[in-house]
Amino acid sequence: MAQGLRRAACPIMPYHDPQKPFVQAWFAASNGQLLGSCLQLLTERNQDRLEQSGGACIVYTHFGAGFQQGHTVHQRFADLMRRLAGKNGWFVPVSTLLDHIRSQKGLATLSAVQRRRLEWRWFAHKLVAGRT
Helix, strand or coil: CCCCCECCCCCCCCEECCCCCCCCCECCCEEECCHHHHHHHCCHHHHHHHHHHCECCCEEECCCCCCEECCEECHHHHHHHHHHHCCCCCCCCHHHHHHHHHHHHCCEECCHHHHHHHHHHHHHHHHHHCCC
């Protein structure tokens, strides 16, 4: 799945932002910070869509934010992760994925127009999704 990865949400990643010269590269990630947002990202439908598109997904989360039920992992989360693990995916650390993408296409430099698009997408997402 690594060859020909699609990055529909942020096709320019990884990228350098000249306005942030001390950061070598930036990338986009999906918000799975809390259990609810993570479960929405990992639905069977989303897993299948990602697999069918040959896409890549980076999810950030905090496993201390409701992912446990007592002393065990939340059942729905565990089920979705087992399903995902059973797919023919390329499951690697984010640095490995980004290094692979960078080796294929180099490091883009973010233009002012691209920065505005990313900022507006983020802002619109925050309006719709709320603070999560």
